Amino acid sequence: MHLIFYSPSEWDTWGLSRRPLIPEGMPVLIDEDLVLEESGRPRPAAVANVWFRELPVSGAPARRTWKTYAQAVRAWLEFLADRGVDPFGERNEVRAALSAFSEYRFAGPLKARWEAGTWNLNINAVARFYDWAVDQGHCAAQPFTYTIVRRYTDAGAQKARRNTASVRVAKPHARVKYLESDFRQMFVRALAGLRPDGEPDGFRGRHLGRNAAMATLVFSSGKRAQEFTHLLSYELPSLPARRSDVPIRFPLAAQITKGKKARETWTDYDALLEMHQYMDLDRATVLMGRTYAPNARLGAPLPVTNPDWEGGTVGGRRMSWRKLTLNERLRMVTPEGNPAIIAVQSDGSPFVDWATTFRRTSERIRRDFEPRFPTVTPHMLRHSFAMATLEKLVKGHYARAAALVTDADEDAALALYLTKQDPLMVLRDLLGHSSVTTTEMYLARLDVQRIYRDVYREAGQHSGAAMAEAAAEFGDEDEGDEPW
Numbered sequence: 263m264h265l266i267f268y269s270p271s272e273w274d275t276w277g278l279s280r281r282p283l284i285p286e287g288m289p290v291l292i293d294e295d296l297v298l299e300e301s302g303r304p305r306p307a308a309v310a311n312v313w314f315r316e317l318p319v320s321g322a323p324a325r326r327t328w329k330t331y332a333q334a335v336r337a338w339l340e341f342l343a344d345r346g347v348d349p350f351g352e353r354n355e356v357r358a359a360l361s362a363f364s365e366y367r368f369a370g371p372l373k374a375r376w377e378a379g380t381w382n383l384n385i386n387a388v389a390r391f392y393d394w395a396v397d398q399g400h401c402a403a404q405p406f407t408y409t410i411v412r413r414y415t416d417a418g419a420q421k422a423r424r425n426t427a428s429v430r431v432a433k434p435h436a437r438v439k440y441l442e443s444d445f446r447q448m449f450v451r452a453l454a455g456l457r458p459d460g461e462p463d464g465f466r467g468r469h470l471g472r473n474a475a476m477a478t479l480v481f482s483s484g485k486r487a488q489e490f491t492h493l494l495s496y497e498l499p500s501l502p503a504r505r506s507d508v509p510i511r512f513p514l515a516a517q518i519t520k521g522k523k524a525r526e527t528w529t530d531y532d533a534l535l536e537m538h539q540y541m542d543l544d545r546a547t548v549l550m551g552r553t554y555a556p557n558a559r560l561g562a563p564l565p566v567t568n569p570d571w572e573g574g575t576v577g578g579r580r581m582s583w584r585k586l587t588l589n590e591r592l593r594m595v596t597p598e599g600n601p602a603i604i605a606v607q608s609d610g611s612p613f614v615d616w617a618t619t620f621r622r623t624s625e626r627i628r629r630d631f632e633p634r635f636p637t638v639t640p641h642m643l644r645h646s647f648a649m650a651t652l653e654k655l656v657k658g659h660y661a662r663a664a665a666l667v668t669d670a671d672e673d674a675a676l677a678l679y680l681t682k683q684d685p686l687m688v689l690r691d692l693l694g695h696s697s698v699t700t701t702e703m704y705l706a707r708l709d710v711q712r713i714y715r716d717v718y719r720e721a722g723q724h725s726g727a728a729m730a731e732a733a734a735e736f737g738d739e740d741e742g743d744e745p746w
Contacts, residue, residue: 263307263340264292265332271561286589288327289314289332291301293337306349307341310335320394323522326488334387341366342569350401357405360427382428391423439636440645449638450477451625452618463630471544472605473619477643482533483512484647484692487640491614492518492585492591494602496569501538505531506662508740515584518591524584525694537604544607552610553599556592564593566602616640648693652705655685 268288273281273581284627284705291307298308310332317328332471342349347359367376370667408423448458454474457463467473480490499510516524556563567575573582576594586594592612593603620638627635638643654660690701 263336265336266290285318287344289328291336307337309400313391331387334384335391338388353403378429384419385427386425440649450474455478458631475540478533481647483529484644489518491612492588493604495592495604497583501534510534517587527692541721548606549600549610554595554601554610560593563595566591567596567597590682609733655688724738
């Protein structure tokens, strides 16, 4: 079974009366014999393709989610086809196949084995497919069973449905990592070719200014990899006329965010200054005398004229940057003949492989300076931002800075927000979560108790009662109970 991704390129040569109503990048499953129907009913792959097409309006608008679901369904359908089992057949037979699939993925050939987290991700995607298939009448019942569990939030006990085919895994808060301030500094310095003490280490890597500036920006703004990778130079906020501890607003377009939900985060003056310096010096030097032409895989170039902070003329008409897709951003060519994407590589094309850069830098730090240093991923920078920002919010750093801003200042609205809003509400908005409950569950995966413990300890220097309360609050955790 083949998995391809739909492209409407040259659709007008297919002999169709109109453009197909299929989103670009939509996964498509194709059987080896290219047959779509059998015995008067659609093949399982054809049924799955219909489900894929409904994902954008069924709570899964992101292309990465489409791909993940398609890979999960393909693995399941291929296994059933190999065992001669109809995925929409008699329930007991499909449940028996599910048991065999579990044994295959956990104790089968080495190349076929999955970790528990991978199993849960895939099996829950398949379960969503069966929910839809039952609703559409493709099968009478799905092979999964569910149990009702309780989850506790500030809103009280909430009932949730749990797939009994999923397996227990180590609690996420024990394995999701973030960088403390010393490791954050060590990582940024290593990206810049410096030792942990700030002295040159003799590393001869390229684009040191670019790498350090981008990491610093993400540490201060909490962007996801997709968001900072596809950020346009025109979307970078202007540097304020004066330095301030009040954060600088940083809007993010819906087309580059997860779930296509526009949001506004922030950054700080020093991080923004470093990125502007990269653009004015390192980036300008790399692009000097070069012209950019996107490769054929990306598509035709999109020349931009009359650009400003809001948008520009693209393809002959005025277009807001907010409406540009990821692919279109990579194809944009500025009036100077350069890519519009901020980060560029040696040949003058957009740079997108941040995961490799961060991994190699982590390996170099472990080898040369600190054996305990973790392997940093782009998303780990977001986790680090969340923890560092919450710590400043809880300790009142931003509120004190905002209190110094006068009513007539350009930052007055943000200052009022910082002095009046609850820290978790602020962090919810910065991370782009739909509710503060999501933020609480996210923080539960990190060592958020450490932040509040530190605050209690600082207060305890002046109040023995506060120290006693801190001990009571975190006593359960010390005994191994769940922090939520």
